Amino acid sequence: MTKKVLIARSAGFCFGVKRAIAIADETAGKGEAGKGGPIQSLGPIIHNPQAVERLQEKGVRVVETVDEISCGKVIIRSHGVTRSDRAALEGKGVTIVDATCPFVTKAQEHARTLSRDGYAVVVVGDPNHPEVKSIISYIEKGVSVFTSIAEVSAAKGVRKVGIVAQTTQSFDNLMAFVAAAMKRFSEVRVFNTICNATALRQQESTGLAGMADVMFVLGGYNSANTRRLAEICKAINPRTHHIETEGELTPSMVEGASVAGVTAGASTPQWIIAGFLERLKELWKCDAIEVSFYR
Ligand code: SF4
Secondary structure, three states: OOOEEEEEOOOOOOHHHHHHHHHHHHHHHHOHHHOOOOEEEEOOOOOOHHHHHHHHHOOEEEEOOHHHOOOOEEEEOOOOOOHHHHHHHHHHOOEEEEOOOHHHHHHHHHHHHHHHOOOEEEEEOOOOOHHHHHHHHOOOOOOOEEOOHHHHHHOOOOOEEEEEEOOOOOHHHHHHHHHHHHHHOOEEEEOOOOOHHHHHHHHHHHHHHHHOOEEEEEOOOOOHHHHHHHHHHHHHOOOEEEEOOHHHOOHHHHOOOOEEEEEEOOOOOHHHHHHHHHHHHHHHOOOOOEEEEEO
């Protein structure tokens, strides 16, 4: 029986991650032989340990805080950075290589403009996520900031609010905040700053999981969007495996299966997907497997 692999068309890097990795690669290329000092990224450029390791081999060292940086170049990852961290880096005179995703920059700009125009600002997202912290940092001092529906509903002394969202939020969650704000304030301005990369991956993976005998979700265990994809797929297809690399693929995972579905988080490199397919071919003992892309 022909073995078949269905791959989600959007599997792997989103636009912003692809761009950040290209910027990091280019910076590492220019930093050959230590010219211009060390190259550092403030936090891992992406949530994929294998890709971060490759960058490290090219000379990009991950640091967790601005305090650890004293010279050379610092790459700002796609989530962006807080205004205070950026100012601190500028004060140190290091070269800033900005790989902030343009969609995140837009959300930062809208938050700043709203606060300057006299709006209290609602930021829909996880307040502990670096992207949300960076968005909030662009809100002018003294302006009220709300990050939960409870805060919105309990707000006092506020007449008008503006709403922005973390780029990976769901549309339904944004709308729940909009509804709560409409009940509470006389003026509500909304910027839909959600990027469709997350929703697209989720939609495609949902469809695939229902068609496959066994479903594979490839990507870092530390990647929130990959873990979410695995949860969604598992709810539809209990035979779902979240693995980081082909090294974890075992014969029992594919035993008796003829159709394998494959999806990958927005931070999973193409070479991980390619490696997985090669290993699958070995396990299925076939020279070629039929591969189709699913949308
Ligand atoms: S998910 Fe969207 S906003 Fe986030 S890095 Fe990717 S393209 Fe940019």
